[in-house]
Amino acid sequence: MRIIKYNEAISEATVEAMTRDPSIFLTGHAAAYPSGLFGTTARAAETFPGRVFDCPSMENAFAGIAVGAAAMGKRPVFVLPRADFMFLAFDNLLNLACKWHYMYDGNAGRVPIVIRAAVGKGWGQGATHSQCPHAPLAHFPGLTVALPSTPADAKGLLLNAYTNNHPVIFFEHRSLFGTEGEVPEQMDPIPFGKARIAREGTDLTIVATSLMTLEATIAADELAKQGISIEVIDPRTVRPLDEETILASVAKTGRLIVADCSWEMCGFSSEVAGLIAEKGFHSLKAPVRRIALANCPAPVSLPLETAFYPKASTLAQAALRLLNKDEQDLAGIDRVDYFKGPY
Amino acid sequence: MRIIKYNEAISEATVEAMTRDPSIFLTGHAAAYPSGLFGTTARAAETFPGRVFDCPSMENAFAGIAVGAAAMGKRPVFVLPRADFMFLAFDNLLNLACKWHYMYDGNAGRVPIVIRAAVGKGWGQGATHSQCPHAPLAHFPGLTVALPSTPADAKGLLLNAYTNNHPVIFFEHRSLFGTEGEVPEQMDPIPFGKARIAREGTDLTIVATSLMTLEATIAADELAKQGISIEVIDPRTVRPLDEETILASVAKTGRLIVADCSWEMCGFSSEVAGLIAEKGFHSLKAPVRRIALANCPAPVSLPLETAFYPKASTLAQAALRLLNKDEQDLAGIDRVDYFKGPY
Amino acid sequence: MITPEQHIRLYKEMLRIRCAEAALAERYKQQEMRTPTHFGLGQEAVPVGVCAALTKEDVAYSHHRSHNHYLAKGGSVYRLAAELFGRKTGCSGGRGGSVHLTDRESGFIASSAILAECVAMATGSALSFAMDASDRIAVAFFGDAVAEEGAFYECLGYAALKKLPVLFVCENNGYATESPLSIRQPEGASIHGRVASFQIPTRNIDGNDVAEVYLTALEVVDEMRRKPGPVFMECRTYRWLEHVGPFFDHELKRTYRTKEEVEEWMAHCPVKRHGAYLLENGHATGEQLSTWETETRKSIEDDIERAYQDPWPDVQTLMDKVY
Amino acid sequence: MITPEQHIRLYKEMLRIRCAEAALAERYKQQEMRTPTHFGLGQEAVPVGVCAALTKEDVAYSHHRSHNHYLAKGGSVYRLAAELFGRKTGCSGGRGGSVHLTDRESGFIASSAILAECVAMATGSALSFAMDASDRIAVAFFGDAVAEEGAFYECLGYAALKKLPVLFVCENNGYATESPLSIRQPEGASIHGRVASFQIPTRNIDGNDVAEVYLTALEVVDEMRRKPGPVFMECRTYRWLEHVGPFFDHELKRTYRTKEEVEEWMAHCPVKRHGAYLLENGHATGEQLSTWETETRKSIEDDIERAYQDPWPDVQTLMDKVY
Ligand SMILES: Cc1ncc(C[n+]2csc(CCOP(=O)(O)OP(=O)(O)O)c2C)c(N)n1
């Protein structure tokens, strides 16, 4: 099958959706430039010049503007070069967009808006340019929160976001834009709330979000060499969450690691651990293990940054421990960061 | 011992702290009026007219202004009549205040700011005037998030907040302002991260936040009549979280309900359930039960609102189920909402 | 120029809203409308004058004090009352409450409780109209406190930059809850002056004179349809009742404003004033005025009672419309 | 009036900053400073002119493009370089990176990467000074994009209302990343015009003329100390390098602005220009200029190399300063 990059898949989904639906428009800082959101908006900008345009730095109001445009039948796509800027838009997202359909009892129409934002580490992004606030957002009923980890998922989930009738937050990981994968030319939208089993296995389940799915797969590959069979589950969307697939996997393996690309407290790793404690308790053979960012802001300095982020070896090590095997030196399996400055 | 109300305790802590420390000032919408934050700022306003003043509606900038004032040695207290307005301040809270000490390696000084906000239900507050975003905030390292449930805790925790060296978010529940309790005339600050065992018990642990502590205690009282012994733990602060006290309680009881005053997903109830799944797994005799708001925005209409909020009978019922007892009609134990309009 | 018929229509519409709010405030005291409510008594001329200049295709948004705007744009008293009672026939199914109203059919899209959200929504709808080269107009109704919120300026900049057909209508009633303008906004920096610095045309008018509001709105709406771009109207007015709730401040011994101040403004009542104008100009007789009032009150009482008798939403619907 | 000594001091300070940024940009290309960096080449006159009018007790805040401000307020090249290399001797211990600098001793409290945060922080420090009736001043350095952020206007309103001693210094370089002002802000609505509508005194000056910047700053700082209240300075200037990173845009084939435009502005280089002024007025000889440059370069190379040789923070310190 055809192999393309994550950012190409996103670009392709955008152009396809905009071709089909003239109500979609896309805006955000630098959206109309080749550099727009890691190159994912450039083709759309060329193809639909009137429907892809730059936006001043006004994250708060624009989220509300998007709601007002959506209420008139548009499908606004708002892109943010860093998810960290989204805090400024939280009011209109959390007090308005996500409550719209329920709060007006469906009588005020629908507000299908998509907010796309880059998240994650790379080249010392530091404390205010690397965060992934999927958990705080997923706390609120009415929001869909997606974090694709492969080019195919990026395309399929985005196609769904672009045709969905309610607000969707879409997190694209910096370290994934350049990764490659099979993506069919013709693709159907991938429904929200349907997890992907990235790798089947029988000894232990790793539920991992975004880039952590990649790390989990590397860990699983390595452990497979030692006869350990790991199942890797990518939930694709944090809200809605595919509880069933996760519960079924743990029912099979009896052991669970949750690996997330944000912090632990009131985060996704706690959510899934809590889910199992409530609904999968009788399947569990060992304690759940939550793996998340170190419990501090992201430091810039290389050795600190390296220690801050969990990676394949962290997961593999944790799996060995859960399976009562000896720890091993696994640092060799970790990917080398291919990022170059200044971005 | 002396009995006073929750709002009186808050007022008292504020006046005491301001008397001791001239660097404290307090502002926010209506802060200087008798109606300020349910009457909790009135005495301070009378006593320190120059240090309690009104603030225009500018939640975003004021959070940053507080940081800048704190960096110069002030201790700003910013009060919000509804926590829902705080989303507008999330940028300065999450990208700046909570990262300050770590991100500048301690070299930029300290930013001891306190944000106090009313949360919770009452009189059809509805979807945008009732939320308690403690979980989304607690996700971020560097923030302290407190939710006192008794007058004594309100005073002790607030005294600590007013002398703490880092940002503190302090949630005061609307339904608690009028409740009474023992509060010593002379009180020491209550340290953050130290849970309160609201009621000792041996059969089942309920960890409950804010108003839910009250509901849990009512449920426990009722079940005690039937010979069921419930331990109720109020964590007081969500971040830092007193894991030890919770784990010790579950080690004793083997059964856990977590009752929170916000939603479940990526919320506090999942956090504690996840904690137990990771660190208390071997003590657990039954699945954990998470009890939170219904998975939708808060409706106004009375019957819907009543169904939306979990209460004492919800907790008692859940406890019976976890203990394999028959369900009973317990609606009679629920408190009658004493709230009167228009607030 | 305004025809006699139009004058009468403006009067009757103000009367309808005045009577509705007065009756609702009265019922509110019974503590059966469990939703914090910001009554609009005294501020009827602005919504009536502005909405009379709009078509059904134009859309409006409002803030927390939204009953007047909802009604003036075409919303029904019956569904408003039902919303306040929390009935399933409420305009928002009883879910939204006083601060979350909607009536799409008449072009009242939404009110929302958080300051400045309505400004952003109207700007967004205007963006949509501009992209479609439609001649529709979006209106935001809001108060003076919104000029303290950053989102307001973000919208001003955007609307001016993109030349969006959005009409910003600020009802400057001098207070935000209990705070007078003077302790919230800089001396000498008028709101319309700040807006004008964005190169947005502004009007600063007497918001208690429905004819002036209507003529101004007609003029700017006409301009906007011919040459899209934002316009800002600052309308000086006054609210009679407490910030939230059905009482006069002095009934509750609130001291942030004097009884004299309230009474002075009440003497400039927009409804009475326009009634006097009709009489003076022979557009109506005293008898007509009192018949209209009697009829209006009656019909409103009927609407409110009908709403009161309506059923609650079924508890089983709690999770409906959750996706 | 500016004395010859002062002129020389201004020149030398600009030279130090220019040479530091040029040398850091060169080193940056080696990919060993792993932190997104916004160089300030071409914009030296504003920070130097303004900071020369301040005392050590006055405080300054800056945005993402903050090296110039950090250095001009008194920060050391050595600790800046160490920060960029991620060394533990960095001004923020290597934790903050290029956009999170601090040097409290010299009154540079913080730079931060999110637009308008620095404006709010400076306003807050000024609030503190005003409450203490101190004559200290807080300065915010920021760019033209901040005029699009709502928080900016919230601060303007607050500073004007409370008469806070905060100096807002906007370096208007015409671009936000790749977007020119014209596609971001409404035509004809100058930033200083918008600020003036808040009743804040404003100045609109040539930001590439250090003498004009300095004289203006002296004057407004003097005014502010005598009669507290905010002042806004808009300084027209230009950045030479790409938005983030060490290259010229045309080296990377970026087309959002022309090489000619860049070269025209480079011809108005603030450093060369002030050097020429010194020569013309006999304040310095050509030989002196070149000696100063040689010495400055040397000392900067030493600082950078020393920083480079410094140790990383110990991994064990990852959780230090977590409370
Ligand atoms: C963002 C935000 N901050 C604070 C509030 C609380 N609040 C509700 S109404 C109000 C005053 C509004 O005054 P104004 O805009 O003048 O309208 P008025 O009530 O006078 O009609 C405030 C501060 C809010 N709803 N939203």
Ligand SMILES: Cc1ncc(C[n+]2csc(CCOP(=O)(O)OP(=O)(O)O)c2C)c(N)n1
């Ligand atoms: C709130 C926020 N939105 C967006 C950004 C991304 N961003 C970083 S720099 C920049 C442009 C800033 O332009 P300007 O203020 O003119 O400063 P300059 O870079 O020209 O010095 C933008 C949009 C940000 N840092 N913060």
Ligand SMILES: [Mg+2]
């Ligand atoms: Mg007002």
Ligand SMILES: [Mg+2]
């Ligand atoms: Mg710029």
